[in-house]
Amino acid sequence: MKEPYYAVIFTSIQTDQIEGYSEMAVAMENLAKLQPGFIGVESAKEDIGITISYWETIEAIKNWKDNLDHLIAQKLGKAQWYRWYKVRICKVEREYEFNSD
């Protein structure tokens, strides 16, 4: 992907009520992949969870935020799964990569 494109950095701390969370996370990742302008997603979780999704445009991010199924997931997330989260909308201005091969 050529810069500029966009990244949504989602960092979170979960509650102890994680019932249904994993299934929803998988469903939302699969749904995100179907959205126009979706580029990719990377995530890892230890003390905090970090999920970064990459998008072609700001409009694509807005459409995904307003997706009805995603809105339901966001609501459940606030009500149950997340103690805290932060969302950062970023413009990826430059990138470089290293491969040991």
Next chain:
Amino acid sequence: MKEPYYAVIFTSIQTDQIEGYSEMAVAMENLAKLQPGFIGVESAKEDIGITISYWETIEAIKNWKDNLDHLIAQKLGKAQWYRWYKVRICKVEREYEFNSD
């Protein structure tokens, strides 16, 4: 922190030669915190490692990239610890936060 500020997204896959890696990671995090313009860092590792550092300006990121001790760490990282990594320099344009309290 008020937007805009900057984020460096560092995603990586390690090799099996992780000797010395943890010590260096701690040392580099402590050193980064001393740099002018440093705001914070978040990281998590599962299949991939994700470390995001936040900075006030692009210049602060450049200075950190060129820091001598950091250059040595980068060199060791390429020679030994990382099979692959990708660095993305981003402008954080907007952010919002949720707290369940």
